[in-house]
Amino acid sequence: MIGRGGYRFLPDGREARGVLPWVIAIMTFLAALAVAGGLMLYDATSQWRTTLSRSWTVQVVEADPARREAQARAAVKLLTEIDGVTSVRALSDADARALLEPWLGAGSMSSDLPVPVLIDVAVAPSASLSPARVRLRLQAVAPSARLDDHDRWLRQLGAFAGALQLTAFAIVVVSLLATMGVVGFSTRAGLMGHRATIEILHLMGAEDSAIGREFQRQYLFHGLKGGLAGVAAAVATIAGLGWMAQRLSSGLLGGFTPGPLVWLSLAVLPLAVAVLTMATARLTVHRALADYV
Amino acid sequence: MSNVVRFENVGLRYGTSAEVLRDVSFSLEPGTFHFLTGASGAGKTSLLTLLYLARRPSRGLISIFGHDVVTMKRSALPALRRRIGVVFQDFRLLAHLSALDNVMLPLRIAGAPEAAVRQHAEELLAWVGLADRMNARPATLSGGEQQRLAIARAVIGRPDLLVADEPTGNVDPEMAARLLHLFLELNKLGTTLVIATHDRSLIDQVPGAQVLRLERGELFTQRQIRPDIRPAVVRPSPQENRP
Known part of the structure; x- marks a missing residue:
């Protein structure tokens, strides 16, 4: 050929x-x-x-500082007791205000302006926690708490x-x-x-x-x-x-x-x-x- | 023995123009020698293109080596083409190949062993007087040298049918005689030859050959001299029919 x-x-x-x-x-x-x-x-x-599904954020949105602090402590206590949650850390008021600075400008925030308490929750990878159930339990101890499991995002x-x-x-x-x-x-x-x-x-x-x-x-x-x-x-x-x-x-x-x-x-x-x-x-x-x- | 070539009522037209070949009927038996003559434009080259399977007819039946080539599949044509040697009027040598490679081409296409191909090609080139031009490209050869090269390429495969269009048109009489001798030797080995030519002296040198004459697309026979060479079966010419 x-x-x-x-x-x-x-x-x-x-x-x-x-x-x-x-x-x-x-x-x-x-x-x-x-x-x-x-x-x-x-x-x-x-x-x-993977990273975000292991991390939840709880916001306690309450105008009254005393009730806000009380609900935040109750929320932290409840979350710490939940099996599968590996760490719970509530941000201080100063840390929360620092997070808002890029949007509102440094020094422009009045100390009277109520800032929600942010609670960073880490969940074990193997845990099969239901965010809906945790929300219900949170409602019982902290009615102003909102749990964001980043699902929508x-x-x-x-x-x-x-x-x-x-x-x-x-x-x-x-x-x-x-x-x-x-x-x-x-x-x-x-x-x-x-x-x-x-x-x-x-x-x-x-x-x-x-x-x-x-x-x-x-x-x-x-x-x-x-x-x-x-x-x-x-x-x-x-x-x-x-x-x-x-x-x-x-x-x-x-x-x-x-x-x-x-x-x-x-x-x-x-x-x-x-x-x-x-x-x-x-x-x-x-x-x-x-x-x- | 079956015919090498058989044409029955073959017609050929290009596009929508008038037919250049009309009702051409003839047959060629194995080992016969034929000249094809006719005025320019009579249809010689068209008839040759049908013989070497470069085109199919517009109508009629063509049988080559017993195969109906009109209805034959394209994929079956190469095997038949390898049994046909062609000398083109314009030589159609491959410009990018040396003279030696051009001659070796048919055998290489047929898949022959390289060593045998080379030796055979060198001997043949020496025979046609191109021993010292083996590595030359066609463009550097004279018209006569190109013609001899084209003939060497056509005969190297010892084809069953050799079709040549004006094969001695560009060579001197001495070389023409030498090339004719080559054709006759090939014919003795059983090759059927069809040579289109205007050269009367060439025709006269082969007294036993059948002369086919084309006139305005119609084919006639002119003479059959030697009875020991089987003639082509063709329609008689108008002159021969006259009382």
């Missing part, structure tokens, strides 16, 4: 050699960032969800993260489709450029699959080259952003660092792009050759 023994019958695809690997590299770069971003977002939201965060992951997935799909489109266009240009040679090969008895292999080999190489370049650029970008995130020392961004799955995905991506490029070229060649006699 044609192409055996490493012999090539078609000249190098000069029309594709220059531009195509660059285009593939750009598309792979975008896809790699989207893959890494989506996976890192998944890891981060999982981490945030977590649901909103989950929905937003889901939308971002969907967007990342869409970017990956669009990038790969664009790569296929460019490869298909380039392959057709290559077929046009080599039309006379292909006709001769056909007339000498070469089969479509043999001519297709000539293109497959070329485009596999282009795909691998572009894929590796794109992923290399993406790795550099992700490493740089990861370093910046670590410097922020933020608990929120702490989870936004690439894990093993991200690196594994980035390692596989150039191969996937190369195979996709090769398969697109093969499909394009076979469809085009079907028009020949």
